Every structure is written in C-alpha cells, then in structure tokens.
Amino acid sequence: KAGVTQTPRYLIKTRGQQVTLSCSPISGHRSVSWYQQTPGQGLQFLFEYFSETQRNKGNFPGRFSGRQFSNSRSEMNVSTLELGDSALYLCASSLQGAYNEQFFGPGTRLTVL
C-alpha cells in the first residue's frame, strides 16, 4: 500500500505571496491532519479534515487554511506569507483520526525569503 505523499517537496517563496501544499493520504484513510515543524516551536497541529469537513483547528492565524476533497486528498494554503512561516509542513493520515496512529508523509519544506 502506498504511503502518504506530499507535493511539492521543496518551495521557495517571498514575503506576501501565497502557497498551496498538497497531501494524498493512504488509500482508505479518511482523516488528514497537518502539522508545522520549526526548530523553535517543534511540531504544532494546524488542522484536521475528515470526509471533507474540518473537525479541528490549532492555534494558527486565519492565513492558514485547508480543504479536503471527496477522494480524501487535502490541500493546505498559506496566504500573505511571512518569514516566520518558513518550516517543514507535514501531513498525516489515519483511518478515523481520533486516537488512531497517524502515518506521516515526507513533508514540504517551505522557505520564505
């Protein structure tokens, strides 16, 4: 069974631009969660989608948004990029989300200049 895939793997953007990251979960998994990983803050939860609905959201500004499609693929969008948005963005999929182990993709490394 194929694992979680994320595209692109690397992105370089400038301040003020917007970016869209994509995540394809493991086949049959309906929950997709997104995390931001930085050296200073560690791994922080962004949001979770299940059956095209956002069920949970972390403490991030509204510039961070996402969506999920009927095939469970998910996208994350960051608008008006700031230098502090430079991070590794990880998505994870699980069967149901609650208390299930999550399987992570390789991440998208976003650099904001």
Added chain:
Amino acid sequence: AQSVTQLDSHVSVSEGTPVLLRCNYSSSYSPSLFWYVQHPNKGLQLLLKYTSAATLVKGINGFEAEFKKSETSFHLTKPSAHMSDAAEYFCVVSAYGSSNTGKLIFGQGTTLQVKP
C-alpha cells in the same frame, strides 16, 4: 489538557549499548501514547503505540516502551544501539475529546547520537 515532556534533549550512546529515552505525560484520561522517529530530512515514522492494552509495548527495530501509570511515564528503550538508530525521537500523546480529533501533541524531541 494533555502534554508530554521529554526529559532529555540529547542522548549519546555507543554502538551496542542500551538506549533509554525518557518521556513523562500528563493526561486526565487514559492516554493513547506513541513514539515516532524522524531521520534527517525525512517524515515521521511510527515506532510503537500504547492504547490501554499491554503496558509493555514492542515496536519496530527492537524498540519497546513501558507504560507506567503510577509514574506517568512512557520511556523508550532498546537493548543494543545501532548506528542507524541515530535520529530525532518524539514522544506523542493523542489529544482527548470530540473537539480534539486528529490532533497529536508532541514532545520537544530527543536527539539520539550513536557513537562507533
């Protein structure tokens, strides 16, 4: 609220010696606990999970962890370290409640260095 504390930010061992990575958790409910490993420039890989079954949990690559409720600990061990074990290790708790679905709470991570 749930939280995890990894007691060591960096652990160094020699190849062939035991590994101990310490983790304490805080939870008002019976927690679901995990250990994940992250190799450089890679995503996170699940090593093992505890979900209220056996307190001694065996994972991949010879790792195991013991859930101790009285000590609120979930330490990760391995009898003999390999060079390939060098990585960042995260102790993780699953957030509880219907409003917290899909949320994992991560410790700050422990960097394991394995010396030849």
